[in-house]
């Protein structure tokens with residue numbers, strides 16, 4: 001990864017993207033210069049697919065993030081888009097361990113105001129995390145800066161939503177994106 005350029009991103013992160021150019025607000029997608037996931041991911045994706053829960057997982061996008069305590073790197077609580085991205089978000093955690101903080105606004109009693117419930121998920125170095133179902137769609141996820149102890153790099157892989165999958169309204173575009181992604185000839189966009 002360090003042989004490719006890292007681009008400055010928000011909150012002290014650096015990133016490398018392998019995927020189409022997307023304007024989520026306008027719901028527009030441009031294939032642009034997307035030329036696939038990197039060659040180094042081919043083996044990893046095959047290995048993921050050996051896990052029963054990832055047997056049908058075909059990623060169409062990869063985002064590498066680089067966190068360093070000296071830059072105060074973090075990612076604020078958020079939900080990933082679900083117009084383009086599908087059910088499973090798969091992240092490989094590398095170089096050092098961290099904690100993923102999951103949070104949900106919940107009224108704990110009928111009368112009380114909503115309160116934030118937090119769950120800390122330990123991510124060991126070299127672990128793989130799959131977010132799906134409520135953890136994907138209801139609970140926000142974040143990495144707080146106090147949980148970055150040393151340089152940490154992660155790769156997040158995303159699959160297509162139903163709209164871009166066979167039978168969906170934008171299946172043809174989805175098919176084209178998958179063909180490019182799974183050529184594994186990519187350079188960062």
Ligand SMILES: O=C(O)CCC(=O)C(=O)O
Pocket residue numbers: 063065075080091100141143154156
């Ligand atoms: O650093 C991580 O593990 C989380 C990355 C993430 O939430 C994202 O890319 O949307």
